[in-house]
Amino acid sequence: MSVTNAWLTLIALSIGSTILAHFGAAGIFASLAILTLAWIKAQVILRVYLGLQNAPSWGRGFGMVLAIYMIGIMGLAVAAS
């Protein structure tokens, strides 16, 4: 993915999560959707902006740690609902 495509993806995902929250999407499914969009954005920054798409093994490692972290955050969001 090029840096410009990554930027467009990040803009679209950011607007998507803001719209989701702004127009009253509430409840656990909205929270999980918002966190999933944040997860994808973080992956795009790691892979494209920080260049981990050119270092697949490091990309997988960072992706795995991020996945564990985001699942933990999602678990806490579910517990708070």
Added chain:
Amino acid sequence: MKDATKQTPAEGIDALPGDLMMWILIVSELLVFGAGLAAFMGVRLTDPAGFSEAQTHLNATTAGINTVVLVTSGWLAALAVQASEMGNILRTRLFLAAASILGVVFLVIKGAEYADKSAQGIDFETHSFFLFYYMLTGFHAMHVIAGIVILALVSWKVTPRNTEVGAAFWHMVDLVWVLLFPIMYLL
């Protein structure tokens, strides 16, 4: 006979793009912010209703605009790296300057947000939500300031390596914000 010009792909630490010390800094910062956000989510369990009420005092739309500002700034920093690798110093400086200006725009919007909270009489002690809010967003804002200084130093001494290292710090600031924004403002 082996081709002497053929290079084997980098492995292990050598495969990591950019500077190792910058990656150590990035991972350290991500751990600090990650722990802060996890603590926020953990404490939220003790008072979900209070946290939800406190969150209504934040402006998610303004923070969403700030996300677009910072993500765009990150894109400009990434373009600066490409320009630097092509040896175009003027273009590199222009991209870095544009990225820095957007960093300043982010801080101005953040400052207006803090001023609004202050006008509402909201401070650290109002609710534990705001303790985390000021601590995490304030610490992040300090990193934005540090990033602007780093980008200015890189603009002064443009080399592909310096540009890559400076941009990597800036992307870390970006990465922290894309996680902080939804957890603090939208959940």
